[in-house]
Amino acid sequence: MFDFDATLPIMALQFLLLTYILNLVFYKPLTKALDERDAYVRENEVDARERLSKAEKLVKEYELQIAGARRESQSILEQAQADAKNINAQKTAEAQQQVQSEREKAAQEIQQQKEAAMQSLEQQVDALSRQILEKLLGAELVR
Template sequence: MNLFSMPLGQMLALSEGEGGLFDFNATLPLMALQFILLTVILTFVFYKPIGNLLEEREAYINGNLSDASAKLLQADELCKQYEEQLKDAKADAQSCIADAETEAKQVVALELAQARKDAASLVEQVNKELEAQKELALKQLEAQIDELSQLIKEKLLGKQAIL
């Protein structure tokens, strides 16, 4: 018999009898017990392990995130320290360079003064030697002039004495 071709009254009569939509006999409590048992079994076998796994995973991720943020803060602090050390090292290097330049200028000034002093003493020594050579040359010339004048005198006087 087809349910679609039946009048509504017959359908209600059939549904109220045995095997209807809501049959309140021993199968309903058995179905409820099966449902509760299935829920308990699934809770212990499936839901709790998955819940624990998800909690562990969340704790692991949160731990890694907190470790990463702590390490990032530590890295930032180290970076700041290294930048300060680099800044100090640059300042020290500039100071050393300035000191070296000052010292080099002093050394150059001292060596230049010494070179000028040596040059002046060398010029003075050369002047003394030239003066001494000049004096010697003048003495030799005077001696030669005296000899020549003596010869000229002798020749002139000697000729006059002969005349």
């Protein structure tokens, strides 16, 4: 069981050779691959993080813009409503004024015509009363 012989140094040499070969074909290339992948992942992560922060900044900016636009639209709306009210009041007043003036004009006309009618009536009254007198008293007396 415990018989040592030349197997021992041969095995040791074989092992060292195996270590050398594996270092060339296993440890070195795969370690390089692992390290490169680590670096790649880390780089991408940093990049992605940067992009994320950029995107968040953009979102914030846009949100600010949206809030501004909303405020602006609100103020425009209020302005328009106030304008409309103003115009409304103005037009109403104008219309009322016009109506008033037209009514006054009409009343004046009526008055004028009334006066004219009264005048012509008075003249006719004079003529008629004369005729009545002539008929009652005779033409000689009236004169």
